[in-house]
Amino acid sequence: MEALARSVGEALLKAGASAVTAESCTGGWVAEALTAIPGSSAWFEGGFVSYSYDAKQRMLGVKAETLEQYGAVSEPVVTQMAEGALANSSADISVAISGIAGPDGGSKEKPVGTVWLAWAVRGKPTVTCLSFFHGDRETVRRQAVIQALEGLLAYLPD
Incomplete structure (x- = not known):
């Protein structure tokens, strides 16, 4: 995870861009992974x-x-989270995460391990992804953090 966060930082720095996070089930873990990299203040705005x-x-x-109709773990909510993070920051890219990490809280429609992610870049359509992770609470959260970081690299503004 550290190498991936470092790669995100290097890519953001090279692009002259900054990132912001909007996290629910990961509780700030993406922000923690990014700020663990020395010099992150040059490319990480906040979370x-x-x-x-x-x-x-x-x-x-x-x-x-939106919350009432779809619930917190949904594509519309995570999209609004990612877009809201951009609207409330000066960052160039955001990532949002909302999911059910467990061990409780799952349902037949949204089992434990269900995680929605979204990446928003100014001036571009927001990208979303639904994932179904397996494992205990920490494992689900860790997989979500890794996917969030990978998405930051993939959707980084040109």
Whole structure:
């Protein structure tokens, strides 16, 4: 994970870009992975940890009706989280994560390990991804962090 975070930092620095995170089930782990890299203040703006519905609405502008209709672990919510992180920062790219890390909280429709991610870049369509991870809580969260970092590399602005 450290090598991947370092690669994200190098790519952001080379592009003259900065990143922001909007995290729910990972609790700030993506931001922690990025800020563990020396010099990250040159390319990492900050992060939002929005675990509750209220925090998602206040900090990121997620609409109450979207949360009510789709639930926090959904494509519309994670899209609004990623776009809200950009709107509330001066970063060039954002990543948002919302999922069910377990061990409880899953359902038949959204089992434990269900994670939605979104990456937003100014002036481009937001990209989303639905993943189904396996393992215990830490393993699900770790896999989500890795996927978030890989997406930052893949969708980094030109």
